[in-house]
Amino acid sequence: MLTSMTKTDFQKPKTVEEAVTLLKEAGDDARPISGGATLVALMNARLVQPSRLVSLSAIDELTQCTYQSDGSVRIGAMRRHRQTAFESNLKAAHQVVSGAASQIANPPVRNMGTIGGSISFADPAADYPPSLVAANAEIEIAGPEGRRRIPAEEFFLGWYETALEPGEIVTAVILPPVSESSVGQYEKLCRIAGDFALASVAVTIDFNASNTVTSLRLAVGGCGGGPIRVEAAEQALIGTKLELDAVVDAAELVVAELDPIDDVRGSAEYRLKVVPRLLQRAFNNLVETREPAQ
């Protein structure tokens, strides 16, 4: 079926360094392949015809998720969504990431898709981008010049665009240490089960002993070219106890920063109406998580 006119060559290196060299050699039309959930779909639609495919599935380092001694968590780029959804290393505020993973597409696709592949494609309606911004994650990237790390906020540049340079691959997502009292929540609205988000909200919060918010990060997905962090709303909520009035006021600040479009999933106007409700739902669910029984 669908025989391509150009020859594609297939490589399965054992190390990141070999993978990067193989990609560099083959030039701009080479593509790394992880789970295939996105790239093969694009190839089937004949939107991409790689000259070389470099499979990342034999690189052990990429398949690990490790809890580091400083409290950070390193999620290898080849970790499947299903693994991340059930990852026991992700606790407290890190659950904004496992929560997002558990809502990506559907069970069989979660068995295939990987965190590195998903963020490299950078669909603005995907689930990881806002959750990684809310989690203050860093993205580890390997390229011909070696490795570098950048904050998730600087990784997502706009519609399907990332900070990856040609020949570079994502090797890991690093989540910073979090306190035990912190919480994370991801809320998504989609038309049908398994769809990309019409809009989504990711929040991480920490509280003091009297339940006052001491830190908070908030990002919105599906309402612009990439995840949108709204620092004004974060500042407005720090020092509150997430009272309804405070949340309503903060939601207005969030809506002011969004830049949604009309598309097949919904109108821009609808998205602006939905986001404050998603925020409210995220905060309600967080409060329930913290205080399970009164």
Next chain:
Amino acid sequence: MSQPVTLTVNGKTSDVSCGATTTLLTVLRDTLALTGSKRGCNQGVCGACTVLVDGAPMRSCLTLAANIEGQNITTIEGLPEGGDLKPIQQAIIDSDAVQCGFCTSGMILTAHEFLQRNSNPSIDEIRTALSGNICRCSGYRKIVDAVALAASRGGA
């Protein structure tokens, strides 16, 4: 151009010649003549091509054959053991859960793996487990009933 790829399908290992971009679905249907896996959307959305790779349901249309050498692939043809239908297969028959049949093999493989993990599922859990498999006859009710029936009989 083509290269030899060694695939283990339904317990049988064979060398197939295919291109780097050839999907598992194409190899199954066109080379190995296992046409129980269906090509629906070819985008990973519909679930008709679902097979088990090392026991986990995956989309064969999004899986490159060259990328899964050494893994065990189970298609609907390989699900019965020694000619005996699996409980979910019998339950699909007993519940009259087949209409046109195009989604059936993907539904069965997905449900089979789900029932192995969850032997006493709620209706909501069944619906969530099958949410990645589309039935365009919209015959979901009886499919969900069949999964519940298989569970009530204690099988997968």
